[in-house]
Amino acid sequence: MADDSPASHRRDPIKSSVGNVAAQRRRQKAVTVGKERRESLFRAKRLCRVGATGDGDVSVEENDMITDEEGFLLDAQTSSAVGELKSAVASQGKGAMQKRVNALRELRRLLSKSEFPPVEAALKAGAIPLLVQCLSFGSPDEQLLEAAWCLTNIAAGKPEETKALLPALPLLIAHLGEKSSLPVAEQCAWALGNVAGEGEELRNVLLSQGALPPLARMMLPNKGSTVRTAAWALSNLIKGPDPKAATELIKVDGVLDAILRHLRKADEELATEVAWVVVYLSALSNFATGVLVKSDVLQLLVERLATSNSLQLLIPVLRSLGNLVAGDSHTTSTVLVPGHEITDGVIKVLVKCLKSDHRVLKKEASWVLSNIAAGSIEHKQLIYSSEAVPLLLRLLSTAPFDIRREVAYVLGNLCVAPTAGEGKPSLIEEHLVSLVQRGCLSGFIDLVRSADIEAARLGLQFTELVLRGMPNGDGPKLVEQEDGIDAMERYQFHENEDLRNMANGLVDKYFGEDYGVDE
Amino acid sequence: MAMVVDYKHDSSFPYWTSIRRRFDPDSPFFSSGNLERELLAKQVALDLTEDERNQLEKMIDNDARGVFCPIVGCGARLTSLEDFEDHYIARHTASCSVCSRVYPTSRLLSIHVSEAHDSFFQAKVARGYAMYECLVEGCDLKFKNYKGRQQHLVDKHKFPTSFEFFNKAHPSKKKRLKNQQKRRMHKKDEEASSKMEVENETIDGLVSAVSKLSTSDSSPSNISFGRRNARGLTFVPRSIHAPREKK
Numbered sequence: 001m002a003d004d005s006p007a008s009h010r011r012d013p014i015k016s017s018v019g020n021v022a023a024q025r026r027r028q029k030a031v032t033v034g035k036e037r038r039e040s041l042f043r044a045k046r047l048c049r050v051g052a053t054g055d056g057d058v059s060v061e062e063n064d065m066i067t068d069e070e071g072f073l074l075d076a077q078t079s080s081a082v083g084e085l086k087s088a089v090a091s092q093g094k095g096a097m098q099k100r101v102n103a104l105r106e107l108r109r110l111l112s113k114s115e116f117p118p119v120e121a122a123l124k125a126g127a128i129p130l131l132v133q134c135l136s137f138g139s140p141d142e143q144l145l146e147a148a149w150c151l152t153n154i155a156a157g158k159p160e161e162t163k164a165l166l167p168a169l170p171l172l173i174a175h176l177g178e179k180s181s182l183p184v185a186e187q188c189a190w191a192l193g194n195v196a197g198e199g200e201e202l203r204n205v206l207l208s209q210g211a212l213p214p215l216a217r218m219m220l221p222n223k224g225s226t227v228r229t230a231a232w233a234l235s236n237l238i239k240g241p242d243p244k245a246a247t248e249l250i251k252v253d254g255v256l257d258a259i260l261r262h263l264r265k266a267d268e269e270l271a272t273e274v275a276w277v278v279v280y281l282s283a284l285s286n287f288a289t290g291v292l293v294k295s296d297v298l299q300l301l302v303e304r305l306a307t308s309n310s311l312q313l314l315i316p317v318l319r320s321l322g323n324l325v326a327g328d329s330h331t332t333s334t335v336l337v338p339g340h341e342i343t344d345g346v347i348k349v350l351v352k353c354l355k356s357d358h359r360v361l362k363k364e365a366s367w368v369l370s371n372i373a374a375g376s377i378e379h380k381q382l383i384y385s386s387e388a389v390p391l392l393l394r395l396l397s398t399a400p401f402d403i404r405r406e407v408a409y410v411l412g413n414l415c416v417a418p419t420a421g422e423g424k425p426s427l428i429e430e431h432l433v434s435l436v437q438r439g440c441l442s443g444f445i446d447l448v449r450s451a452d453i454e455a456a457r458l459g460l461q462f463t464e465l466v467l468r469g470m471p472n473g474d475g476p477k478l479v480e481q482e483d484g485i486d487a488m489e490r491y492q493f494h495e496n497e498d499l500r501n502m503a504n505g506l507v508d509k510y511f512g513e514d515y516g517v518d519e
Numbered sequence: 520m521a522m523v524v525d526y527k528h529d530s531s532f533p534y535w536t537s538i539r540r541r542f543d544p545d546s547p548f549f550s551s552g553n554l555e556r557e558l559l560a561k562q563v564a565l566d567l568t569e570d571e572r573n574q575l576e577k578m579i580d581n582d583a584r585g586v587f588c589p590i591v592g593c594g595a596r597l598t599s600l601e602d603f604e605d606h607y608i609a610r611h612t613a614s615c616s617v618c619s620r621v622y623p624t625s626r627l628l629s630i631h632v633s634e635a636h637d638s639f640f641q642a643k644v645a646r647g648y649a650m651y652e653c654l655v656e657g658c659d660l661k662f663k664n665y666k667g668r669q670q671h672l673v674d675k676h677k678f679p680t681s682f683e684f685f686n687k688a689h690p691s692k693k694k695r696l697k698n699q700q701k702r703r704m705h706k707k708d709e710e711a712s713s714k715m716e717v718e719n720e721t722i723d724g725l726v727s728a729v730s731k732l733s734t735s736d737s738s739p740s741n742i743s744f745g746r747r748n749a750r751g752l753t754f755v756p757r758s759i760h761a762p763r764e765k766k
Contacts, residue, residue: 239545241544323541371540450603
């Protein structure tokens with residue numbers, strides 16, 4: 001920091017205004033809040049800042065970085081708002097209802113102002129029991145709505161804050177019923193979605209309290225924000241790891257039909273949330289996967305992949321396709337048969353994903369292709385002769401690591417015949433020779449050099465294919481040209497014994513004392 | 520379409536098999552997509568700046584975990600897989616200037632140089648000193664011969680039985696051709712028992728002289744190593760005596 005040159009001598013800018021100082025403080029706070037902000041961004045919970053019905057009476061603060069003083073003030077206001085609510089709940093007679101709604105509204109505004117609502121202050125002041133009371137049956141809709149909204153935002157933050165909602169759960173679930181007004185039901189679904197997003201424990205509580213059937217029913221209508229919120233809440237509710245909820249969901253009357261309907265016709269926002277439901281159904285429940293594969297869902301997923309450009313939608317749709325291919329051999333053996341139109345459609349949309357700019361799409365599309373390439377010889381031939389291969393070869397040399405690893409799986413799978421019982425799988429020489437001639441070997445040798453165990457393993461396995469399977473004994477020469485020997489020799493001092501043995505074995509077998517002697 | 524069917528029954532290598540891979544929804548495989556979901560859902564409401572977006576993308580990419588260097592004894596923490604290659608080249612490619620063998624640490628390289636190219640080392644070995652160091656850093660045990668050290672590595676440190684510190688190197692083709700030429704020239708001198716290379720001719724003589732210096736016992740020990748046809752002290756070149764006199 002020692003800098004003596006006068007030119008760099010720092011002076012506070014004379015023109016510093018209050019705005020500048022405030023901005024500076026905000027930026028500082030932003031750095032420290034950084035971690036907290038990141039955690040809140042990545043949570044599967046969502047704050048409700050604007051009313052479900054587009055309520056315009058909340059002025060959402062543009063600047064979320066509140067200073068310490070402002071935070072302190074907010075906490076104080078919250079405590080007093082809870083105090084107001086307490087007396088409102090206790091009061092009776094004329095005007096009591098209005099008093100309650102006003103107090104709730106004030107608390108709700110305070111809990112919706114910023115990205116980090118004063119939840120701790122609210123809980124400390126005893127908000128939960130009061131809010132539970134406000135949810136009692138027969139309460140006016142406005143009161144139910146405001147109370148549920150407060151609970152939604154209390155549940156949107158830290159784990160212990162979400163857990164505080166336990167006493168309110170039975171009532172929130174009850175207000176999902178078909179007799180409730182839509183905005184109320186939606187707000188309750190939102191709160192429950194946040195609770196489900198917290199973790200397995202709370203999910204199990206909700207499931208045992210019967211949250212699933214009413215939420216499922218809310219997903220049946222054709223449109224509306226309620227359908228979307230219910231779908232999102234369901235995706236949090238069934239995400240496991242226990243597959244029971246997913247299996248239960250697909251069995252609910254009308255759910256499969258609604259899923260197909262929404263995938264076919266709904267706007268992209270709703271289709272996105274429904275696609276996430278399909279993601280969890282297909283990842284967790286074999287029963288649900290079986291049901292889905294026998295329906296039209298694959299065709300609908302392909303259509304969405306072909307027509308949409310919204311990353312938000314493409315991610316769950318692609319993953320659903322991937323899960324259905326991975327989860328049930330029936331998919332590739334019976335539905336995605338080479339020669340069928342739908343199969344060509346699938347390859348086409350996967351190619352579209354490979355061409356996209358988004359890492360997630362490229363990686364997961366490669367994964368899906370690798371599973372199709374793990375099918376029959378005809379599947380391998382189909383992919384081999386498609387537009388996918390040139391793209392994959394390019395990705396193998398230029399893409400980020402996690403994509404390269406998946407691409408490696410595709411290319412390798414194209415070179416070996418389907419596993420038929422015991423013993424070494426046989427090679428598909430035509431594919432191997434062509435891919436090696438087109439330069440894929442260096443990409444695989446790169447993987448051998450990687451610090452990632454799985455990738456290194458793939459690299460060594462492919463190297464073995466080349467050493468063994470290239471005609472005219474060309475394998476060793478080709479591997480040497482790509483510095484393969486050097487890459488394998490690195491493993492002598494590697495801590496992983498399996499990789500060491502693999503690498504040493506190949507070097508000993510193909511590059512022994514006699515290697516190169518005849519030349 | 521031709522298929523190559525290989526009849527060799529080598530079952531120890533895990534051959535490539537094409538199988539479907541399925542992942543649980545909470546598998547790390549899906550985490551970048553999951554994070555992207557949450558970000559996209561909130562970014563409209565939260566108005567993320569360009570900078571923040573890039574930062575978060577980077578976090579998603581690197582999984583914020585980093586990776587540990589897998590070379591035995593290193594344990595260095597690298598921020599990403601992409602960094603590993605740079606780290607490896609910087610820290611683990613110590614190469615021997617005499618025979619081009621490469622070692623992952625400078626310590627191992629120096630052990631190799633002593634054992635393979637240093638006649639002083641051989642002299643001490645011949646006199647019964649425990650010169651062969653254990654390769655594991657911090658162990659500090661020394662052994663009188665290569666085999667003894669080898670056994671210790673296998674027994675105590677679980678090295679594979681096939682491990683050879685002084686192994687058959689597989690240098691590049693250019694080097695191989697050069698070595699082949701050398702080998703043909705010195706074939707007559709080759710001692711079958713020892714694999715040790717000592718290439719410099721004059722060092723031979725030096726060693727004999729040194730061994731004489733280090734003990735009071737003046738009777739010539741039966742030193743024989745390398746490919747030189749060492750027939751004891753009678754072949755020490757006169758020039759070797761000169762330095763001694765200068766002292």
